[in-house]
Amino acid sequence: MGDAGAAPVYRDPVTGAEFPISEPRWRSDDGNPLMISAGPGIERDQIDLTDRSLWRYRAALPVAVAEPVSLGEGCTPLVPRELAGGLAHCKLEWFSPTGSFKDRGASVMVSVLREQGVTSLIEDSSGNGGAAIAAYGAAAGMDVTVFAPASTSPAKLAQARAYGATIELVPGPREASQQAAIDAAGGGPRYASHNWQALFLEGTKTLAYEIWEDFGFEAPDHVVVPVGAGSSLLGCALGFAELFRAGHIARMPSLHAAQPLNCSPVDAAFHGEADRPVAPTVAEGTAIRNPLRLAQILAAVRDTGGCTIAIAEPEILAARAALAAQGLFVEPTSATAAAAFTHLRGRGMIQPGETAVVVLTGSGLKSPAP
Numbered sequence: 001m002g003d004a005g006a007a008p009v010y011r012d013p014v015t016g017a018e019f020p021i022s023e024p025r026w027r028s029d030d031g032n033p034l035m036i037s038a039g040p041g042i043e044r045d046q047i048d049l050t051d052r053s054l055w056r057y058r059a060a061l062p063v064a065v066a067e068p069v070s071l072g073e074g075c076t077p078l079v080p081r082e083l084a085g086g087l088a089h090c091k092l093e094w095f096s097p098t099g100s101f102k103d104r105g106a107s108v109m110v111s112v113l114r115e116q117g118v119t120s121l122i123e124d125s126s127g128n129g130g131a132a133i134a135a136y137g138a139a140a141g142m143d144v145t146v147f148a149p150a151s152t153s154p155a156k157l158a159q160a161r162a163y164g165a166t167i168e169l170v171p172g173p174r175e176a177s178q179q180a181a182i183d184a185a186g187g188g189p190r191y192a193s194h195n196w197q198a199l200f201l202e203g204t205k206t207l208a209y210e211i212w213e214d215f216g217f218e219a220p221d222h223v224v225v226p227v228g229a230g231s232s233l234l235g236c237a238l239g240f241a242e243l244f245r246a247g248h249i250a251r252m253p254s255l256h257a258a259q260p261l262n263c264s265p266v267d268a269a270f271h272g273e274a275d276r277p278v279a280p281t282v283a284e285g286t287a288i289r290n291p292l293r294l295a296q297i298l299a300a301v302r303d304t305g306g307c308t309i310a311i312a313e314p315e316i317l318a319a320r321a322a323l324a325a326q327g328l329f330v331e332p333t334s335a336t337a338a339a340a341f342t343h344l345r346g347r348g349m350i351q352p353g354e355t356a357v358v359v360l361t362g363s364g365l366k367s368p369a370p
Helices: 054-060 102-115 128-140 154-162 174-185 198-204 206-214 231-245 265-270 294-303 313-324 332-346
Strands: 009-011 018-020 078-083 086-092 120-124 143-149 166-170 222-226 254-260 308-311 356-360
Touching (some): 054 102, 078 313, 102 198, 102 206, 102 231, 128 154, 143 174, 154 166, 222 332, 231 254, 254 294, 265 294, 308 313, 308 332, 313 332, 332 356
Parallel strands (some): 120 143, 143 166, 222 254
Antiparallel strands (some): 078 086
């Protein structure tokens, strides 16, 4: 990622081209998704203990924001639970204001874009991402338009509509709504995609800083994350890498990617499988056939000694029921991570006595059935 002491820039991980971070940009001149050059990490005394939101870690962000757009995101509970005979530390990201971890990325991305003079936002999403961008756009006083597949359940778009977003339904697959949003943005900075925007990852990396603080300024041995586009896993990779380079943790935690077997392109690529079939899944939040940042996801898993796990539909529902029986009501996407934890224990990849965080990304109220 480059020199952590240098001024931050956007960087195309494919070509190495760099662009100033002071100018809003969501892709490189070659059309690739961007990353932001490595940050130096922060000291414990740089955490703003007076701020009960992710903005307590603002010193770790690459752009200074005078007036953050915040709804109190971050500072989510870390709750120990016995799952399949093993102790898991469940990170309840569904306590976020709109009910999913995507509020972390939305808060930072919308805050920086507003600071840089962007006045309206365009997003493509059929669920949690659209709700988060709509909420933070409303809090920022910005107009938001969300493009979604015409097949999307009206209930999934009700939250974004409630925040005042304009909903544009696009016939065809998920990729069609993305292209319609890009076309509507005209290639400009209004395209506030939670999948494309590197600034979104700067928000999700605060999850790593928060887990570090939760564990008394140490890193757990393992972090298990449900993965679709990969923003929560990549955020953890970025944040823990900054802490490791700064000497604040002794080693990187192993990062494990959980996916539904019915839509598991990351797991297929990890195991060298081509053309794995794709089918509908109850874990809709991870139903992404072609993750934009697949190469970076695979590198984050492999570089930390983690692995990928693909979970069958009955196991996802069983894990969801097991969590609910212990008071944790999550959407099926989150239950995929809990089921993956069970597999990792069974394979001996998480040993007794090792600490493991299971990231529960979304509220069960988002998907109350089945």
